[in-house]
Amino acid sequence: MTRLRDWWANPWGKPRFLVLYTALYLVWSIVPILVAIRFSFNEGRSRSTAQGWSLRWYTEDPDLSVLNDPALSSALVQSLRLAVIAALVTVPLGVALAIGLTRWRGRGAGTSRAVSLATLVTPEIVMGTALLLVFVHLLTFVQLGTVAQAIGHITFSLVFVVIIVRGRLLAIGPQYEEAARDLGASQLQAVRLALLPMLVPAIVASGIIVFAISMDDFVISAFLSSGTSTDTVPVRIYATGRTAPTPALNALATLTLALTLVIALVGFLLWRAVRATRGQTGSTVGEFAALDAESVP
Amino acid sequence: MSDSNRLVGQERRSDGFWACLALPGVGWLALFFLLPFYVILCVAFGTVDPIFQTPSPEWNPLAWNTAAFEFVFEGLFTSGAAFQTVFVRTLAYVAIATALALLIAYPVAYYVARYGGRWKGLLLVGLIAPFFISYLMRMLAWINLLQDDGWVNDVLVWVGILDAPRNWLDGRASSVILGLVYGYVPFMILPLYAFLDRIDKSLLEAARDLGASPFQAFRMVTLPLSMPAILAGIVIIALPMFGDYYTPDLLSQSPSTSMIGNQIVLYIQGGQQIPVGAALVVVLMLFLSVLMGYYLYATARAQRRLGR
Numbered sequence: 001m002t003r004l005r006d007w008w009a010n011p012w013g014k015p016r017f018l019v020l021y022t023a024l025y026l027v028w029s030i031v032p033i034l035v036a037i038r039f040s041f042n043e044g045r046s047r048s049t050a051q052g053w054s055l056r057w058y059t060e061d062p063d064l065s066v067l068n069d070p071a072l073s074s075a076l077v078q079s080l081r082l083a084v085i086a087a088l089v090t091v092p093l094g095v096a097l098a099i100g101l102t103r104w105r106g107r108g109a110g111t112s113r114a115v116s117l118a119t120l121v122t123p124e125i126v127m128g129t130a131l132l133l134v135f136v137h138l139l140t141f142v143q144l145g146t147v148a149q150a151i152g153h154i155t156f157s158l159v160f161v162v163i164i165v166r167g168r169l170l171a172i173g174p175q176y177e178e179a180a181r182d183l184g185a186s187q188l189q190a191v192r193l194a195l196l197p198m199l200v201p202a203i204v205a206s207g208i209i210v211f212a213i214s215m216d217d218f219v220i221s222a223f224l225s226s227g228t229s230t231d232t233v234p235v236r237i238y239a240t241g242r243t244a245p246t247p248a249l250n251a252l253a254t255l256t257l258a259l260t261l262v263i264a265l266v267g268f269l270l271w272r273a274v275r276a277t278r279g280q281t282g283s284t285v286g287e288f289a290a291l292d293a294e295s296v297p
Numbered sequence: 298m299s300d301s302n303r304l305v306g307q308e309r310r311s312d313g314f315w316a317c318l319a320l321p322g323v324g325w326l327a328l329f330f331l332l333p334f335y336v337i338l339c340v341a342f343g344t345v346d347p348i349f350q351t352p353s354p355e356w357n358p359l360a361w362n363t364a365a366f367e368f369v370f371e372g373l374f375t376s377g378a379a380f381q382t383v384f385v386r387t388l389a390y391v392a393i394a395t396a397l398a399l400l401i402a403y404p405v406a407y408y409v410a411r412y413g414g415r416w417k418g419l420l421l422v423g424l425i426a427p428f429f430i431s432y433l434m435r436m437l438a439w440i441n442l443l444q445d446d447g448w449v450n451d452v453l454v455w456v457g458i459l460d461a462p463r464n465w466l467d468g469r470a471s472s473v474i475l476g477l478v479y480g481y482v483p484f485m486i487l488p489l490y491a492f493l494d495r496i497d498k499s500l501l502e503a504a505r506d507l508g509a510s511p512f513q514a515f516r517m518v519t520l521p522l523s524m525p526a527i528l529a530g531i532v533i534i535a536l537p538m539f540g541d542y543y544t545p546d547l548l549s550q551s552p553s554t555s556m557i558g559n560q561i562v563l564y565i566q567g568g569q570q571i572p573v574g575a576a577l578v579v580v581l582m583l584f585l586s587v588l589m590g591y592y593l594y595a596t597a598r599a600q601r602r603l604g605r
Contacts (some may be wrong), residue, residue: 097319125542257430
């Protein structure tokens with residue numbers, strides 16, 4: 001009993017309960033995904049038992065595999081298309097907005113800041129309904145489908161770029177632009193030549209985040225889809241998750257996951273490389289986690 | 298001193314430049330975030346075309362028609378009515394799932410932040426991984442596992458907890474809550490981690506030096522300090538849970554577990570009573586803004602107390 005109390009009271013001892021707890025959490029968090037990936041390689045049609053190994057549901061089956069079922073392959077293409085459009089448009093728009101909102105002090109600045117943060121706490125179902133109704137009743141020149149979905153993705157991911165870039169801007173402070181201005185640079189030159197190069201790591205990070213949350217999005221894509229041809233991977237999973245007769249859906253989900261991870265990894269390596277050339281050091285994964293934590297929906 | 302006067306003038310001029318830089322983004326949000334809210338109101342306060350059954354929005358606030366809201370409020374305040382049942386159920390699911398998520402998230406975040414050591418990088422990768430896996434894929438994984446002949450039943454029968462496989466996916470609250478906790482817990486862990494990682498360890502050493510046991514040090518220093526992060530984590534996962542409809546749809550498919558989000562989708566995509574769906578969205582938004590207001594107030598208060 002005393003030994004147990006000593007063990008408990010020892011400030012340098014390992015918190016064994018917490019080790020076990022965290023390990024169990026990680027297992028619980030990751031094993032279901034590994035199981036879903038495992039079933040995607042099934043030889044048989046079961047989605048709940050392991051039945052050999054094959055690529056049947058990826059490429060081989062002539063009708064039902066991801067490659068040969070247009071409903072599945074088009075979902076992957078649509079997800080990817082939307083994520084690329086979202087990243088390409090949201091990042092420049094968000095960087096300009098972040099710089100503007102951080103430095104702008106005049107009338108309207110506070111309201112603009114509040115509005116951009118409001119998108120962060122608005123549930124997606126509210127934003128999805130709002131966008132659906134606005135495209136059906138008012139901005140009728142926007143067709144439901146890819147354009148409407150892209151507008152939705154850009155709207156809800158803008159705030160993530162703002163938060164990430166703003167955090168970096170506040171850390172940098174205004175002195176570099178002021179120095180550039182003192183040396184005769186115009187305002188635009190000061191931003192372009194002094195500020196933007198220092199923001200590159202934050203810009204790369206926000207690009208990855210926008211890509212990932214666009215790939216992950218379900219509600220906006222579903223509300224603004226015009227039919228099967230513009231369904232994304234999550235929409236397809238929702239539509240057929242309970243009824244799908246084969247593991248092809250698992251194969252589709254696995255492919256999407258692999259694609260997202262590859263792009264996130266490339267982005268992460270790029271981020272680490274540009275960060276190193278800027279002479280910033282410290283735990284890269286830790287800082288990346290902090291970035292992500294700030295940008296959690 | 299004359300220098301600073303010049304600077305003030307320059308700053309004023311530069312303010313216009315910063316506003317211009319923000320303009321495209323602000324314009325975008327005005328067009329695709331603020332305007333749509335007005336359209337929701339106009340649809341909710343509008344009428345339905347008697348022939349085509351399509352909604353006709355009422356753009357003039359002076360002519361707004363409250364029929365849809367009367368319908369929603371009547372359903373919310375009549376005991377036993379569908380809206381009230383669903384609303385109370387949503388509250389219960391969100392409360393239980395959020396509490397469970399906190400019980401899971403806090404110790405994990407605490408462990409990684411304080412004791413991660415040289416494993417921290419790897420542990421963080423494990424905590425971040427779910428962010429790159431689609432929420433719907435994570436639900437799909439549980440659909441696989443919870444099937445009649447799935448691995449959950451296999452394990453439970455083998456261990457002897459169950460005599461025969463159970464159908465987990467035919468309208469069980471427990472499956473929906475499991476899905477919600479599994480789906481949202483990563484979003485709570487990361488902000489908690491980021492906050493706990495920043496707590497100054499010398500505060501804990503001071504508490505220990507003054508005679509506190511490790512548990513007392515945790516209860517009297519770490520826990521109060523992390524209250525703002527706990528509140529933030531709760532709001533971060535509770536808000537999207539209130540709008541969730543896909544988790545119950547995928548893990549139960551039964552009206553007996555339908556949440557407020559399912560009702561909204563039913564009316565918005567069902568066609569004939571879109572104004573009722575829009576009114577439900579407005580009511581949900583109002584309810585959540587009360588939550589958000591409380592959260593802002595509580596966070597400010599917690600920070601004031603810490604500042605003192």
